Amino acid sequence: MPKEELIRELFEGSPKRRRLAAEDLAEYGDEQTISALFRAMAEDKNGGVKEVCAESLKRIGGESVIKGAVEALKGEDPLAKALCLDILAHFGEDSIAHLSALLESPDYNDRKYALDALAAIGGGKAMEIILAMTKDPNPNVRYTATEYLADFPKDPKVTQTLKDLLQETDDPYGISTICQVIRSRKEAELLPDLSDKVRHVTDPFIKHWLYKAMVALNGTDHLLDALENALEIRAVEDILKDMILARGEISPEAKGFLREKGIELEERLLKEGL
Known part of the structure; x- marks a missing residue:
């Protein structure tokens, strides 16, 4: 099935067809496909569809997927956010370089999103940044960083x-x-x-x-x-x-x-x- 038809199915088909479309779209690695998968992961009401979108994004990989996952951390859907953290953890320390904008943001919520990602990624490099974040001027950030130290x-x-x-x-x-x-x-x-x-x-x-x-x-x-x-x-x-x-x-x-x-x-x- 052509890519355009798969994208249409991703948003308009039955839950089963949406899952199949999300799975097949892993064969395409262009920006349009990546954007569509992130959009479906955020908007679809079916948890199974969301999860297949995340798996396809992990299969596609690359900088665009990591950047997309970082940006999508700001979304409101809890499952979509959890899946984004899973994507970032999947790519490990390669994800950390793309968190700098969130870590340096004046919005403390952005800094907390970055901490969530670092905790999911784990490892020595993530730990060093989390340790530094325990000195953040905002108590919400500071104590979130402290909580995450429990996992190391x-x-x-x-x-x-x-x-x-x-x-x-x-x-x-x-x-x-x-x-x-x-x-x-x-x-x-x-x-x-x-x-x-x-x-x-x-x-x-x-x-x-x-x-x-x-x-x-x-x-x-x-x-x-x-x-x-x-x-x-x-x-x-x-x-x-x-x-x-x-x-x-x-x-x-x-x-x-x-x-x-x-x-x-x-x-x-x-x-x-x-």
Whole structure:
């Protein structure tokens, strides 16, 4: 079937014919075809059609496809955006050079799109850029970059960055994000830094995030303080669940605290709730 007829089928045929047209268009690598596939991926209501469009674009490859995927990240359709990230990840570090316009954009949303792409691409080069983005002036960008650090392997640069962020950050959202990443990465080297930070914090909810990270890392120095603070904000079960995840059980010290405070909790039920 001629290319023009395939493009017409891509937008006007039944779902099955649209999928077949999208598949056959992979044989053409011109700008018109690439543009049509991206348009269908963004506009078609059928998820199967969208996915075949993405596969055809990966088969076509090249700079135009990568550029198109970067531009399409700004679209509103969630599946189309996810497929664009998949396309960029497929081409790996070759995609990174085409993210510079988004990374340097004054619009923080563009910078977040670039972070999404870098996280999907992965690898050392992407990690270096994400580390740099943890210093972005916009907190939405800065903490999105921080969240993505959770996905990278152990690396002293990541540990140092998390340490710096912990020292420099005081807002609740920032602290909770950093602590979640520290927990996820099991950054036990940062236990002293968490301990130091909690001594300089007065907000019980911020303290709670710091204590949660310490308990999750199997830290014992501030266990009773963590429980006292959790009692104040009615989050004792939260701390106990972290303890069970870290140790497999509630410690004798914690059980003594519960008895002293007259708190009755069934350890078995807590474990079942994890």
